[in-house]
Amino acid sequence: MSQSFNPADVRKAIIDQQKAQDRRKMLLNGVLLLLLLAAPFAMYPVFLMKILCFALFAVAFNLLFGFTGLLSFGHAAFLATGGYTTGYLLSNYSGLTTEVGIIAGTLVATALGLAFALLSIRRQGIYFAMVTLALAQLVYFFFVQSEFTGGEDGMHGIPRGHLFGLIDLSKNLNMYYFVLAVFIGCYLLVQRIVSSPYGQVLKAIKQNEPRAVSLGYNVDRYKVLAFVISAALAGLAGSMKSVVFQLASLNDAHWHMSGEVILMTLVGGMGTLLGPVVGATFVVNIEYQLSQGPLRDWVNPILGGIFVLTVLAFRSGIVGEIQKFLRKNLG
């Protein structure tokens, strides 16, 4: 039996398979990139930017939920913190270029993520979700009470400014390509993280945590890092969003937003790279379409129904189900 399985051949086969997978991934990414580059000429750029910001938010969330197995119910806090910080800086310090405001927003969200992680990471399952929810509510009420956020009214008229002091972002097309570039960078980063040595450890922790511990991994540290990266990217999504809409509001900090990102990730397919992107596109579109028609008061019940349906019947989400189908039919 073992004669027919030469170790060197098997090793080569595994590496060839990895290469084939990478090629397929590249091809798919290439096609999507072309579509995204052409998209603003067919659709309203601000709407596309909204999708991209939420897609980035969901990608960030999925790194923690889909790839590490941690369900955070407080990710709205990072989205809002990124948004408010960037909004505040760009509104009050006219000398700042846009990217500085965005980087600052991301950094503050990252720091908040670290604080959340240190306080919550030792809890498991539902307790972890509850601690993150409680902390996010704390942040929400801080924003409600603070004057700089404009409270219930929100923060308006955030200037888009000039990127690197050169490119005028008040032009929608410029803004769109900037958002697209940031999104692609983050997407590729997450793709890299997931396949990196660190990503392998995350996978192991998700699949069998006690075993990972018994192999010498200090799992809490790995989880904290995943949480911090996820919070950073969520903060970046919030920062971008506040610049795109020139607005930062309490909506972003509300726990509804934490729920919505779970919905996007589940509908699209948790634990897949493209899933959250598809999910965000789907949810943002549904919300927009419904709000235009006679069903506009029914947006939340309909989203709720989709959520239930996904959890009951399509556990793997849109992308997950497509992957399963392809695997079954194409070997």
Added chain:
Amino acid sequence: MSEQYVLETRNLVKEFKGFVAVDNVNLQVRQGDIHALIGPNGAGKTTVFNLLTKFLSPTRGQILYHGEDITSLKSAAIARKGIVRSFQISAVFPHMTALENIRIALQTAEGTSFSFWKSGASLNRLNQRCMELLDSVGLIEFANTTTVELAYGRKRALELATTLAMEPKLLLLDEPTQGMGSEDVERVVELVRKAAAGRTVLMVEHNLSVVSKLCDRITVLAQGAVLTEGDYQAVSADPRVREVYMGSDGSGERGGKSPAEQAEAAQ
């Protein structure tokens, strides 16, 4: 002179809300031995294991490893010291391939486990060692198979190979043959024998024929306390051992037979 023992516990106690699961256990594991921990169901064997690897914290007592007090170390740190455990139920990473399972263990020593910016291809240089380990447990043709699709016996073999990838100095095996048919049991006995070369092994085992074939020394636990200790001959001749096995439940379950009878039946 505690230096001659690889692992030693001193008056180890674990209480759960007044219930004493482990009662003043003094365990001494000698260098190079295959040491078995046996006893009827509920005797506290797995609890002792969990204490040794700090999956549970002892209420009182000390754990020494080569004479060094490791009672306060965390699980992961204990593993990095070379005390690596297996689990009663098979502990694999189900949605990774067999090769990836082993690579996770090898990766600990690489020092790149936090490198989230590095390409996954950087791990490919560990593949050769993975293949050697897979070969040693007869799983080479399953290298690229997702673990969840492997048969139970093969999962346990994979688990053992993963544990060995850590180059453990002290191997803790929690019922390595549990739930296996007799053919698989034979294979695992061989694997454990091979794995034990140059190492010390402490194993919990129900199957007494396995114990009689493999183990140099046996500690019998009953109701959380050490009942007796010695080699197989001495232990199986001890009337108290017969009594706890017979007395604990006469229902014809595994524990219902005396060790000697069980060994005979299995041979």
